[in-house]
Amino acid sequence: xxxxxxxxxxxxxxxxxxxxxxxxxxxxxxxxxxxxxxxxxxxxxxxxxxxxxxxxxxxxxxxxxxxxxxxxxxxxxxxxxxxxxxxxxxxxxxxxxxxxxxxxxxxxxxxxxxxxxxxxxxxxxxxxxxxxxxxxxxxxxxxxxxxxxxxxxxxxxxxxxxxxxxxxxxxxxxxxxxxxxxxxxxxxxxxxxxxxxxxxxxxxxxxxxxxxxxxxxxxxxxxxxxxxxxxxxxxxxxxxxxxxxxxxxxxxxxxxxxxxxxxxxxxxxxxxxxxxxxxxxxxxxxxxxxxxxxxxxxxxxxxxxxxxxxxxxxxxxxxxxxxxxxxxxxxxxxxxxxxxxxxxxxxxxxxxxxxxxxxxxxxxxxxxxx
Numbered sequence: 421x422x423x424x425x426x427x428x429x430x431x432x433x434x435x436x437x438x439x440x441x442x443x444x445x446x447x448x449x450x451x452x453x454x455x456x457x458x459x460x461x462x463x464x465x466x467x468x469x470x471x472x473x474x475x476x477x478x479x480x481x482x483x484x485x486x487x488x489x490x491x492x493x494x495x496x497x498x499x500x501x502x503x504x505x506x507x508x509x510x511x512x513x514x515x516x517x518x519x520x521x522x523x524x525x526x527x528x529x530x531x532x533x534x535x536x537x538x539x540x541x542x543x544x545x546x547x548x549x550x551x552x553x554x555x556x557x558x559x560x561x562x563x564x565x566x567x568x569x570x571x572x573x574x575x576x577x578x579x580x581x582x583x584x585x586x587x588x589x590x591x592x593x594x595x596x597x598x599x600x601x602x603x604x605x606x607x608x609x610x611x612x613x614x615x616x617x618x619x620x621x622x623x624x625x626x627x628x629x630x631x632x633x634x635x636x637x638x639x640x641x642x643x644x645x646x647x648x649x650x651x652x653x654x655x656x657x658x659x660x661x662x663x664x665x666x667x668x669x670x671x672x673x674x675x676x677x678x679x680x681x682x683x684x685x686x687x688x689x690x691x692x693x694x695x696x697x698x699x700x701x702x703x704x705x706x707x708x709x710x711x712x713x714x715x716x717x718x719x720x721x722x723x724x725x726x727x728x729x730x731x732x733x734x735x736x737x738x739x740x741x742x743x744x745x746x747x748x749x750x751x752x753x754x755x756x757x758x759x760x761x762x763x764x765x766x767x768x769x770x771x772x773x774x775x776x777x778x779x780x781x782x783x784x785x786x787x788x789x790x
Contacts, residue, residue, distance in 0.1 A: 481761070481783045482785070484543055484544045484752065484754070486544075486753060486755075486762075487750075487752045487763055487766065488762055489708045489710060489711055489749075489769060489770060490749045490750045490751035490752055491708065491748055492534060492546070492547050492548065492705060492706060492708065492750075492751050493526075493548050493705045493706075493736065493739060494551060494699065494721045494722065495736055496551055496667075496699075496702065496723055496724055497509055497550070497551065497577070497724040498553050498554055498556065499554070500552075500556070500576060500577045501558045504725075509724060511575040514577065514580050515584070517736070518581070518584045518591070519584075520737075521548060521591075522584075522591050524744075525545050526545065526546050527546070527591060528548055528550050528594035529541060529548070529549060529594055531596045531624065532664070533594075534709060535665070535709065535716040537775070539751075539753065539757065540757040541753040542753065543753055543756075544752060545752075546752060546753070547751055547753065549596075550595040551597075551699065551721065552598065553667055554598070555598070557605055558573075558577070559576060560576055560577065560597070560614050560618070561573035561576040561606070561607070562610050562614075570610075577595075578617075578623075581595055581623075593621060593622055594623070595623050596623070596624040596625070596665060597618060597623065597625055597626065598626040598667040599625060599627075599628055599650060599654075600630060600632045601630040601650060601653050602631075611657065612657045615654060615657045619661050624665070625654055625661065626663065626665040626667060627650040627651065627663050627666040627667070627693075628669060629647060629650065629666075630647075631646065631649075633646045634669060634672045635673055635674050636672050636675055637674075637675070638674060640686075643674070643683065643686070644682055647666065647682075647683075647688075647693055647695075648689060648693060650663060651691055664694060664696050664697075665696065666695045666698050666699070667721075668700060671700045671701030684698070697716050697719060698716070698717040699719045700718060700721060702720035702722060703721075703722070703723075704722060704734060705739055705743075705750075706720040710771060710774055710775060711770070712770065712771040714774075722735070722739055723735050758777075758778055759780075760780050766782075
């Protein structure tokens with residue numbers, strides 16, 4: 421336990437002046453304030469025994485078995501409607517998914533935090549990333565009333581996610597909606613409202629290119645034009661928001677690998693962009709951001725469906741089962757975003773160069789826990 425800091429007060433009679441203190445990163449910082457007053461001849465130093473010291477929460481490593489080099493699922497949703505189909509999840513299906521995640525120890529984190537290794541999840545829980553492609557109207561739908569007022573459709577994705585978060589505050593409202601330039605979320609008159617609403621609520625908007633282009637045969641100019649199209653669209657309505665994540669349409673990339681660099685960053689019509697995360701269509705959980713082979717520009721995703729004729733053994737519930745059976749190793753958080761905790765036998769795949777501002781903690785699992 422760290423020793424308690426001492427705070428010095430200058431007591432000036434008949435006036436008592438206290439030095440102000442603030443907190444930064446859970447550690448108290450104290451500044452002494454010196455007053456020049458020739459009429460004051462006496463000073464007293466008093467220890468402040470009431471200052472609180474925030475300690476790092478200790479966890480039972482053998483019980484929780486944290487492994488922050490385990491895998492993370494990035495779920496890929498599209499439409500939310502009836503009936504269930506290849507790229508459609510029903511509203512009740514989405515509710516079922518959220519309930520399953522909640523009850524089985526999964527907690528959403530933003531795609532940006534996952535990609536940059538800034539994961540904050542309660543000890544013993546597993547981060548999961550929620551994404552929706554194409555900006556369907558049923559992702560965020562408005563119902564107009566006769567009196568000119570409107571409400572958010574309770575069966576659209578945004579409303580379902582918000583309602584679940586309201587009922588379960590420990591299930592964060594973290595999700596990324598990847599949009600095209602075809603009136604994102606439909607209903608043109610509400611576009612500005614919807615984009616701002618998403619950002620204000622802490623959700624994210626991602627790039628799915630202006631025309632849902634197939635990048636396979638695209639040249640550098642087309643690649644940059646397509647990406648900038650969404651950057652400009654969002655900036656028009658939400659000027660301070662930075663679009664820096666992208667889901668590849670069809671999972672496509674240029675055949676010429678030398679053009680991959682334009683997917684990451686570039687410029688068109690005077691507008692620059694730089695993506696910190698690029699998502700494939702994918703088929704399985706992906707690596708921890710601290711893994712030596714993690715690539716934030718080629719992140720795998722998992723189909724958010726349980727219809728086997730479409731997911732063919734690699735849907736979200738298939739991978740949930742693999743995690744539960746131990747066929748795949750899931751990321752288990754230690755509950756401290758400033759510490760990366762892993763079993764000792766995972767040290768060889770840890771990329772320490774990616775961990776510049778965090779402490780690394782390793783431990784040996786007891787035989788009965790292996």
